[in-house]
Amino acid sequence: MRHPDGIDLSSLPLDDVLAKRKGLRRKLSARLNLQPLRIAVLGGSTTNEVVDLLELWLLDAGFAPIFHQSEYGRYHVDAVHDSEALVEFKPDLIYVHTSVINIQRFAPVGCSESEFNEHVKTEFNRFEEIWTSIEVKIGCLVIQNNFEFPPYAILGNLDATISGGHTRFVNALNNEFSLAAAARPKLLLQDICSISARIGLNHWFDRERWFSYKIVTSAEGSNAIATSLAAIVRGVYGKTRKVLVLDLDNTVWGGVIGDDGIDKIQIGQETAVAEAYTAFQEYCLSLRNRGILLAVCSKNDEEIARQGFEHPDSILKLEHISCFKANWDPKHENIAAIARELNLGTDSFVFVDDNPAERAIVEGQVQGIAVPNVGSDVARYAEIIEAGRYFEQISFSREDIERAALYQENSERAIFETKFADYGEYLDSLQMTAEIERFRPIYLERITQLTNKTNQFNLTTRRYTLAEIEAVLTDSDSLGIYGKLSDRFGDNGLISVVLGHRTENVLDIDLWLMSCRVLKRDMEIAMLDALVDHARAMGITTVRGHYIPTKKNGMVLDHFTKLGFASVGESEDGAAIYSLEITGYSPRNTHIKVMELVHEQ
Amino acid sequence: MSSEELLLGLQEIFRDVLDQEDLVLTPQSNAENVPDWDSLAHVNLVTAIEKKYKVKFALGELQDLKNVGDMIELLQSKLAAK
Numbered sequence: 001m002r003h004p005d006g007i008d009l010s011s012l013p014l015d016d017v018l019a020k021r022k023g024l025r026r027k028l029s030a031r032l033n034l035q036p037l038r039i040a041v042l043g044g045s046t047t048n049e050v051v052d053l054l055e056l057w058l059l060d061a062g063f064a065p066i067f068h069q070s071e072y073g074r075y076h077v078d079a080v081h082d083s084e085a086l087v088e089f090k091p092d093l094i095y096v097h098t099s100v101i102n103i104q105r106f107a108p109v110g111c112s113e114s115e116f117n118e119h120v121k122t123e124f125n126r127f128e129e130i131w132t133s134i135e136v137k138i139g140c141l142v143i144q145n146n147f148e149f150p151p152y153a154i155l156g157n158l159d160a161t162i163s164g165g166h167t168r169f170v171n172a173l174n175n176e177f178s179l180a181a182a183a184r185p186k187l188l189l190q191d192i193c194s195i196s197a198r199i200g201l202n203h204w205f206d207r208e209r210w211f212s213y214k215i216v217t218s219a220e221g222s223n224a225i226a227t228s229l230a231a232i233v234r235g236v237y238g239k240t241r242k243v244l245v246l247d248l249d250n251t252v253w254g255g256v257i258g259d260d261g262i263d264k265i266q267i268g269q270e271t272a273v274a275e276a277y278t279a280f281q282e283y284c285l286s287l288r289n290r291g292i293l294l295a296v297c298s299k300n301d302e303e304i305a306r307q308g309f310e311h312p313d314s315i316l317k318l319e320h321i322s323c324f325k326a327n328w329d330p331k332h333e334n335i336a337a338i339a340r341e342l343n344l345g346t347d348s349f350v351f352v353d354d355n356p357a358e359r360a361i362v363e364g365q366v367q368g369i370a371v372p373n374v375g376s377d378v379a380r381y382a383e384i385i386e387a388g389r390y391f392e393q394i395s396f397s398r399e400d401i402e403r404a405a406l407y408q409e410n411s412e413r414a415i416f417e418t419k420f421a422d423y424g425e426y427l428d429s430l431q432m433t434a435e436i437e438r439f440r441p442i443y444l445e446r447i448t449q450l451t452n453k454t455n456q457f458n459l460t461t462r463r464y465t466l467a468e469i470e471a472v473l474t475d476s477d478s479l480g481i482y483g484k485l486s487d488r489f490g491d492n493g494l495i496s497v498v499l500g501h502r503t504e505n506v507l508d509i510d511l512w513l514m515s516c517r518v519l520k521r522d523m524e525i526a527m528l529d530a531l532v533d534h535a536r537a538m539g540i541t542t543v544r545g546h547y548i549p550t551k552k553n554g555m556v557l558d559h560f561t562k563l564g565f566a567s568v569g570e571s572e573d574g575a576a577i578y579s580l581e582i583t584g585y586s587p588r589n590t591h592i593k594v595m596e597l598v599h600e601q
Numbered sequence: 602m603s604s605e606e607l608l609l610g611l612q613e614i615f616r617d618v619l620d621q622e623d624l625v626l627t628p629q630s631n632a633e634n635v636p637d638w639d640s641l642a643h644v645n646l647v648t649a650i651e652k653k654y655k656v657k658f659a660l661g662e663l664q665d666l667k668n669v670g671d672m673i674e675l676l677q678s679k680l681a682a683k
Contacts, residue, residue: 015649015652015653018645018648018649018652019614019617019618019645019648019649019652020618020620020651021618021645022617022618022619022620023617023620026620047647048641048644049644207660208657208658208659208660209644211660212660213644214661216645219648219652
């Protein structure tokens with residue numbers, strides 16, 4: 001939905017964003033509920049323009065950033081030697097912004113291959129020192145960009161081939177950066193090599209600005225850096241979008257299927273237009289294959305609309321669509337229904353429609369949805385969606401890749417659900433089986449990931465590092481259990497975590513979270529049964545629950561009361577505390593079959 | 602383009618960049634008598650002027666300018682040469 005202040009940054013021409021940035025910042029800063037964020041920028045050039053633009057894009061994304069900038073060119077010194085100011089600033093993340101101009105020593109023309117490798121290593125080590133120093137002294141995330149190619153290739157095409165070529169050097173160094181980012185969980189790489197290529201190096205560099213102000217890039221370049229950074233930051237804080245909602249006629253195929261019929265819609269390789277729709281469908285499918293859900297929202301007769309996906313040339317098949325709405329209701333109502341069925345907020349949706357009137361009503365009515373102005377030329381849809389950087393993620397897990405399949409199953413469940421009058425009967429029909437056990441080494445990574453990304457069904461929203469979760473295994477006063485749930489539609493994977501610590505015969509629950517995929521399945525009851533079981537084995541008689549309210553976890557306000565805990569007041573930090581005597585507790589779960597693991601002795 | 606038109610055009614840029622909607626620019630305006638016209642704002646002003654009039658200032662062209670009047674003269678000569 002467009003913000004009430006009427007500012008839509010992404011629809012403004014870049015020249016306006018640049019010229020009016022001071023006023024825009026004033027207006028955007030007045031928005032409510034912005035999330036504070038401390039960012040330090042260590043620059044190899046003058047970074048003010050990038051920071052100004054980054055500030056706007058972050059404000060637009062719901063952050064209130066506070067910046068600390070190193071003096072021009074002091075990126076290494078400020079991180080490695082004189083780091084007091086940086087440490088004192090207490091950054092949430094640090095952006096190390098260097099460009100090819102900051103490479104100190106290229107391999108000399110005529111050097112041997114081993115000398116070349118030595119030179120790459122020396123340059124790489126300088127950056128590694130920065131990352132390591134930050135890790136030791138501060139421990140926050142670091143975003144480091146790789147390098148654009150040099151402004152000119154002295155050796156022409158040979159520049160990419162021989163050991164003294166700068167282009168080859170940049171390629172080798174960038175490769176080292178990629179390997180480092182893959183190996184270091186706290187190092188994120190910004191791919192300026194690609195970003196600059198997309199703009200074109202001749203438009204990226206601005207030599208007058210470099211000599212006059214020590215700014216490397218043109219204004220376009222600075223803005224491309226800033227928008228890409230803002231997308232990374234959104235990814236870090238879980239504000240990445242997850243669903244692509246597609247119109248059908250003239251969006252995923254050419255023509256109107258209800259009028260033209262399935263034989264006449266444009267898809268396939270017969271004409272240039274048909275090829276362009278095919279290419280767009282391929283783009284949508286590649287998004288789905290990396291974990292973005294596809295949904296359909298179309299004004300059509302449902303039966304006819306579905307036929308479009310049975311067209312022999314259709315790349316997208318019905319099985320790729322996690323939620324399908326084709327009817328004559330207003331689109332914003334259908335999108336609300338899609339959100340309910342997928343159990344996801346509309347602020348994680350991107351809506352694509354060739355019809356500007358539909359775009360306007362959806363943008364006006366649906367909270368938080370992104371509606372890129374894709375125009376009506378299918379050849380440009382993908383490029384325009386890509387420019388929004390909606391789906392930027394900072395890492396990938398198997399979960400991400402399998403997510404589309406999971407939600408497909410979920411959507412089937414939702415349809416299935418409507419067939420039952422009695423909810424218990426519905427739950428039984430799901431034939432749910434769970435594995436609920438104390439933490440095991442193979443799941444520690446997934447458990448840590450859940451503690452860091454679960455916001456809604458999360459009683460305390462405490463975030464844990466892998467090391468902290470690991471420590472639970474060996475601490476005899478800690479009790480951590482996980483839950484996995486599968487049903488007739490598929491395996492949901494590891495979806496719930498409860499973690500507590502014992503003080504004499506009392507267990508305080510520091511963390512209780514569950515993925516929203518399995519809401520209202522009685523999984524929390526099965527988790528409580530298991531928790532009590534393990535707690536009693538430790539000689540515990542009382543379990544104390546804690547609830548720390550946040551903007552996002554309102555859904556678990558009554559969690560402990562519903563589970564039969566008594567409210568016993570508030571702690572100093574504002575958390576509500578609940579208590580349950582477990583000596584006479586008897587198991588309550590009736591709908592989920594809990595599997596016994598064969599324990600190794 | 603006349604000096605008056607250019608002065609008005611520049612005034613609009615200065616108002617946007619400096620976020621001062623009542624700013625009145627004269628040919629005598631310079632970094633001393635216009636509030637907040639510091640070195641950072643200067644870069645933003647130059648960029649905005651280049652974009653608006655689709656010109657590019659060569660290295661050194663700007664360093665001898667004393668005030669907005671000089672900028673108008675430079676702009677006129679660059680626009681005439683286009």
